[in-house]
Amino acid sequence: MQLESMYQDIILDHYRNPHHKGLRDPFDAEVHHVNPVCGDEVTLRVSLKDVNGEPVVEDVSYDSLGCSISQASASVMSDLVIGKPVAEAMTISQAFLELMQSKGSRVDGQPDEGLLEDAVAFVGVSKYPARIKCALLGWMAWKDATAQAMEVAQ
Amino acid sequence: MTSVHLDVEAVRADFPALARTVRNDKPLIYLDSGATSQKPAQVLDAVRSAYEQHNAAAHRGTHLLGEEATDLYEGARATVAAFLAARPDEVVFTKNATEAVNLVAYALSAPGQNPELQVRAGDEVLITEMEHHANLVPWQQLCERTGATLRWLDVTPEGRLDTDDLDTMITERTRIVAVTHQSNVTGTVPPVAEIARVAHEKGALVLADGAQSVPHQPVDVTALGADFLVFSSHKMLGPYGIGVLFGRAGLLEAMPPFLTGGSMIEVVRMEGSTFLPPPQRFEPGVPAIAEAAGLAAAVDYLTALGMDNVAAHEESLTAHALDALREIDGVRILGPDTTKDRGGAVAFEVDGVHPHDVGQVLDELGIAVRTGHHCAWPLHRALGVQASTRASFYVYNTHDEVDALADGIRYAQRFFSTG
Numbered sequence: 410m411q412l413e414s415m416y417q418d419i420i421l422d423h424y425r426n427p428h429h430k431g432l433r434d435p436f437d438a439e440v441h442h443v444n445p446v447c448g449d450e451v452t453l454r455v456s457l458k459d460v461n462g463e464p465v466v467e468d469v470s471y472d473s474l475g476c477s478i479s480q481a482s483a484s485v486m487s488d489l490v491i492g493k494p495v496a497e498a499m500t501i502s503q504a505f506l507e508l509m510q511s512k513g514s515r516v517d518g519q520p521d522e523g524l525l526e527d528a529v530a531f532v533g534v535s536k537y538p539a540r541i542k543c544a545l546l547g548w549m550a551w552k553d554a555t556a557q558a559m560e561v562a563q
Numbered sequence: 564m565t566s567v568h569l570d571v572e573a574v575r576a577d578f579p580a581l582a583r584t585v586r587n588d589k590p591l592i593y594l595d596s597g598a599t600s601q602k603p604a605q606v607l608d609a610v611r612s613a614y615e616q617h618n619a620a621a622h623r624g625t626h627l628l629g630e631e632a633t634d635l636y637e638g639a640r641a642t643v644a645a646f647l648a649a650r651p652d653e654v655v656f657t658k659n660a661t662e663a664v665n666l667v668a669y670a671l672s673a674p675g676q677n678p679e680l681q682v683r684a685g686d687e688v689l690i691t692e693m694e695h696h697a698n699l700v701p702w703q704q705l706c707e708r709t710g711a712t713l714r715w716l717d718v719t720p721e722g723r724l725d726t727d728d729l730d731t732m733i734t735e736r737t738r739i740v741a742v743t744h745q746s747n748v749t750g751t752v753p754p755v756a757e758i759a760r761v762a763h764e765k766g767a768l769v770l771a772d773g774a775q776s777v778p779h780q781p782v783d784v785t786a787l788g789a790d791f792l793v794f795s796s797h798k799m800l801g802p803y804g805i806g807v808l809f810g811r812a813g814l815l816e817a818m819p820p821f822l823t824g825g826s827m828i829e830v831v832r833m834e835g836s837t838f839l840p841p842p843q844r845f846e847p848g849v850p851a852i853a854e855a856a857g858l859a860a861a862v863d864y865l866t867a868l869g870m871d872n873v874a875a876h877e878e879s880l881t882a883h884a885l886d887a888l889r890e891i892d893g894v895r896i897l898g899p900d901t902t903k904d905r906g907g908a909v910a911f912e913v914d915g916v917h918p919h920d921v922g923q924v925l926d927e928l929g930i931a932v933r934t935g936h937h938c939a940w941p942l943h944r945a946l947g948v949q950a951s952t953r954a955s956f957y958v959y960n961t962h963d964e965v966d967a968l969a970d971g972i973r974y975a976q977r978f979f980s981t982g
Contacts, residue, residue: 411586412927412978421979447919447935448943448950474949476919477979543919 414516415533415540416477423481423527428488433470437558442550444542449475451483451546455554457495457562464495464559469551478531478540483547485527495555501525502548509544511535568876569868575959577603577864589929592964597747597775597908597955598933599797602861609860610802613853621850622826622843632852639855640842646862647792648783649809655842656855659806660774661697663793664741666808666845667770668701670818671739672708677817682738684710689732689740689767691716691724692945693751696938698741698772698793711738718945722749722898729761737767744776744787748939748953749898749946750881750906752776759788768814774798778957779877779906781870784809796854800958801861805854808845815841822847865958873958877907880956880965884909887969893976897946907956910937913972916979918952924975925952930968 436454443450451473458467469487473480486505490498504524508515513536522529534544575581580601583591593601613635619628621636637651644651657663671682682688688702688711706713716732717725724742733740740762745752759769771789776782778799784792792809796802810818820827820838824847829837838844865873882902888894893914899905913921922934933953936943943950954968 412924415923416978448940449919476917478919537923540919540923 411533411536415537417530417533419485419527419530420477420481423484424477427480427484429469429471429491430473430484431470432472433468436468436470437561438554440550440554440557442546442553444475444479444546446542447476449473449479449543449546451475451479451550453483453547453550453554455551455558457555457558460494464562466490466493466495466498466555469554471547471550473547475546476540476543478534478543479546482528482531482544483550485530486547486551489526489528490551495559498555499552501528502552505531505548506545508532509535509541568872568879569958571876571959571961574603574868575961577605578959579604579607581959585929585931586927587929592928592930592967594954594956594960594964594968595931595933596778596798596957596960597937597953599803600778600800600957601959602800602802602857603864605864606800606802606857606860610853610857613856617852617856621852623849632850636850636852636855639852639859642859642862643807646782646866647777647809648785650812652840652842653784653809653812653815655808655810655815655845656851657793657806657808657845658804659795659797660772660793661701661795661806663791663806663808664698664770664772665701666821667739667791667793667810667818668705669821672705673819677819680817682709682711685736686711686738687714687734687736688712689714689716689737691742691753692718692941693724693746693749693753694741694743694939694942695747695772695774696940697774698743698770699941702739702741712736716742718942720946721900722746722751722946723904724751724753726754726758729758733758733761733765733767735765737762737765739768739770741770742772744771744773744782744789744792745779745906745908746898746939746942747775747908747955748910748937748942748951750775750908751898752780752904752906754904756786756788759790763788775906775908778865780874790814796858796861799858799861800864802854802857805851805858807858810841812841815845818845820844820847824848826850868958876958877956878902880960880962881905881907881909883962883965884954884956884968887965888972891969891972891976894972897948897951908953909955910951910953911972912948912951913976916975918950920979921952921972921975924978925968925971928967928971928974930964930971932968 453471770791773794777794918934
């Protein structure tokens with residue numbers, strides 16, 4: 410069955426034990442995103458720090474209600490971006506978006522594991538268009554919050 | 564288990580879509596008729612035949628084909644009217660139920676029209692927490708446009724409509740009460756006739772949302788007591804693109820048009836225009852004769868089955884579903900626990916498994932259900948739920964399919980290690 414190809418063990422692990430979950434202080438920006446089709450929602454905070462003049466993601470904290478894909482994706486996202494320079498994290502975000510839009514063409518291929526690390530586990534989601542928004546919910550919230558945090562910094 | 568009310572095997576044979584296989588070559592188990600129904604060959608044939616044999620612009624011209632197209636359209640109107648025990652001039656064809664609600668909401672706020680109908684600042688509009696967005700958002704908009712106050716009846720924890728305070732919730736300032744005739748989430752059938760009685764005593768109009776009732780139970784507009792009833796063709800075996808507004812004849816006569824243009828005018832001059840009497844007043848543009856023919860064929864199909872039989876068959880499936888789901892640990896059914904005043908929509912939660920994930924597993928097994936808030940977000944909040952999974956039944960569903968649903972839910976629980 411194809412279910413296992415979407416619901417890989419990594420995803421189910423993150424769903425049962427989400428990383429970095431919970432809203433924390435201090436933060437530079439907070440956003441609230443919703444998927445109107447299903448009612449899944451996420452409140453997400455970002456705090457940035459300055460390292461040698463470059464913005465770096467210090468913390469991402471979030472609270473959310475949603476399906477296994479949306480929860481696991483937010484968890485994996487937080488692992489991937491925390492501690493990284495914003496520019497690098499944005500590149501990872503773009504790579505993930507492209508993976509989601511690949512329409513299953515990369516399921517049997519070699520997604521860029523180096524860049525995406527655990528996020529490659531979501532490659533199966535690209536075959537189920539209805540779930541793409543689930544996987545992207547946390548990422549879109551992080552991008553929005555980070556953009557707002559960068560504006561505040563300037 | 565076979566049905567004593569319908570020859571379900573014979574019915575299923577009429578529906579080409581049910582022959583499909585879906586994921587993993589599994590046969591389709593379609594439990595999403597609350598979203599849209601499948602169509603029997605008789606409806607598809609009627610639509611095709613309208614285009615092949617009788618296609619012309621109705622109500623216009625003097626040629627034979629035009630006459631046939633007109634007969635088709637007006638014949639469909641008469642068929643729908645008879646189905647509701649209404650008069651043909653009380654049946655307006657719209658695009659769907661949603662448009663029909665918007666038509667009424669607009670008519671109550673159109674400036675300079677019949678003052679008796681017009682809603683003003685300080686007036687009240689009463690709806691319920693149970694409504695589908697189609698019978699909710701237009702009323703919010705009406706209140707925003709006019710300065711009227713929106714009030715609503717609550718939903719009880721059991722998923723019934725709280726009518727305890729009906730006498731105080733409907734006041735002398737209430738202009739219209741809009742209420743569902745059957746919930747698309749909990750299946751609840753509120754006491755519309757009783758609500759109408761109280762509303763009329765206080766001089767308020769009543770609009771009933773029949774999108775989930777007209778397809779599934781016998782509806783007589785006089786017995787129902789509502790001034791307006793709306794429903795959609797595509798939820799009752801008919802094609803998309805056509806719906807119905809029933810309006811008491813005297814009422815429609817007093818209402819201004821909603822969408823204007825050709826077909827609904829009497830005289831047009833550059834300085835201004837006058838409009839036809841209802842129902843034509845509310846039917847702008849070239850009539851959708853093929854869609855009307857399809858809807859008429861759907862009504863004929865349902866009439867041949869007998870709406871009492873349709874309702875009894877669904878009650879039997881719903882009772883089976885409620886029993887089967889009640890047996891599963893960790894499953895919570897939303898809404899009434901019995902089939903009394905409750906139709907064939909069964910929405911439920913599965914502990915520890917989000918509706919999307921339940922739906923995904925069921926999809927893998929060939930079972931089509933709906934997940935999310937089903938266009939009834941406030942209802943979900945009122946029931947304390949973020950989102951739900953909904954199975955909805957119709958004439959072509961079987962008891963075996965209900966068993967498959969229950970098995971699928973257990974499988975989802977095992978897959979996510981909660982069962």
